[in-house]
Amino acid sequence: MRGEKSRGLVKSGFEKAKNVGVFVRESTGLVKTVSFFEAVSLNISDMSAGAALATIGFTMLLFTTVSGMNLVYGSLIAFAISIPQIIVYSMMNKRVPRTGGDYIWISRIFGGLFGGSLSFMGYSLETLAYLALIALSTVFAIGAVGVALGYSGMLSLALPGNISGSSPALQFIIAAVIFAALIMVNIFRPKAGYRLVAVSIVIGILVLLLSIGVLLYAGRPGVESYINSLTGEGLNMTYAQIASSYHGSSFNLSTTLLLIPFFAIFVYPWINASPAVSSEIKGKKALKWGVPVASVFVMLLVTGAFATMYYVGGYGFITAALSNSNLVNNFSFNFWTLAMGVSHSWILSLIIGLGWIIWSFAILAYGIIVFSRYIFAQAFDRFLPEKLAYVSHRFGSPVAAHLFDLVLTVALIGAAAFIYGPFSSLYGAVAAAMIYFAFVGVAAVIYGIRNERGRSRTYLAVSGALMALVFAYITYQFFAYSNVWGGNYLAYGYIVASFIAGVILYSVSKWRNAKKGVDISMAFKEIPPE
DSSP: OTTOOSTTOOOOSSEEOSOGGGSSSSSOOOOOOBOHHHHHHHHHHHTTHHHHHHHHHHHHTTOSOOTTOOHHHHHHHHHHTTHHHHHHHHHHHHHOOOBTTHHHHHHHHHHIIIIIHHHIIIIIIHHHHHHHHHHHHHHHHHHHHHHHTTOGGGHHHHSOTTSTTOOHHHHHHHHHHHHHHHHHHHHHOHHHHHHHHHHHHHHHHHHHHHHHHHHHHHHHHHHHHHHHHGGGGTOOSOHHHHHHTOOSOSOOHHHHHTTHHHHHHHTTTOOOHHHHBGGGBOSSHHHHHHHHHHHHHHHHHHHHHHHHHHHHHOHHHHHHHHTOHIIIIIHOOSHHHHHHHHHOOHHHHHHHHHHHHHHHHHHHHHHHHHHHHHHHHHHHTTSSOGGGGOOOTTTOSOHHHHHHHHHHHHHHHHIIIIIOOSGGGGGGGGHHHHHHHHHHHHHHHHHHHHHOOHHHHHHHHHHHHHHHHHHHHHHHHHHHTTTTTTOSHHHHHHHHHHHHHHHHHHHHHHHHHHHTTOOGGGGGGEEOOO
């Protein structure tokens, strides 16, 4: 209740669990083993900088015009409009540090039926679509690295399924095997899962910085030499011809704003990873600083990488190259392959390529951990079947939640690979998260007005309102430009079906538990135990 503190943390604003019987058990069974470094690493992995630098070409091919589309300014704008969300998550994470993070906040404000269903749609099942997209992206990375190293036969792995010469069946098998292996790690060695994220992201960051250094050392002559060398391998334009084919300005606000959903898909909104495991975090420092530290760091990485591309290649060339279907599809042109190409060293190219692939592994590894915590939290409230809240006494991991993740994600990988070939086919499903984040902002406003005083009340209410407006705008862009952002029956049907499934699951659970004398709606008026 108001004024009551939870283990020395600030006021929660919600009542602590009094009637423990409404929850599956008296404690989660999860252990406080996550360090500050691991919490920040989890958030950095969540923000998927490596994948964004790899997939920008596939995205820019979809636009009817790229005139004035500036990636550096787009990144800075996307970061700027994410600041209200950073404030909301930092403040709420300190007040309600529980497994499931924003699921707990939004379901306690809006109730289990609406709030729980929003979270089930907007993060839990949306994450599976995103993990399927990243799993396929990992296979594309493996193929692209192979091609860049001279193994042209691996091009079939680097091409999206709708491009002639791709191999959807092999892509599906490799993606599914990689994902299943990571699931097994998190089931049998959950601590190793956290360490895998931390180690992978450190390697990814170091290799990204190495790649920036390689590009700066090579400079414009290195870029020209690399591109001109591709003309003998099937590229029908030289560096000079590609650069001269661009005739627009270096910045146009309206076309740059069209990139905001791209950054929303991969980078800046995804700061909810450490809040989702906050009950497992050791110490208060990570609760307070985990989100802002990761956000600023990733902004510097992404913006710096795109700025380096412009500096060494020239804005006109980079913009034209990233929207050149021959260069992007047949030579996998992106930040990583450009750095590999200008290095003129097989060993250095191999290191950069492995760093790119490892970054993709880090994204998958984070997603597996965070998804399982959302599903676990929802099952702990009895919103989902209680078996999904089972934690293995032997391994200390939510086994059922991980297996649920495995089955559905592999199915989505197959759907994207075989039915909807374009890489962007799963982009549209991310609109569910944009809708969800908008309501998290609204929940923050309500929480702030009800439970805060003074400056904290103003900061939380104003930041929540701005956050809601930002995500309403991004949601509009997703649907207004559906031809770019994956508007198809797979993506939109997945969003609608996810929300309906949440409503049905809650209704069935409420009915079944009522027969046992348990009113599950009471769970959404209390903070669950740790």
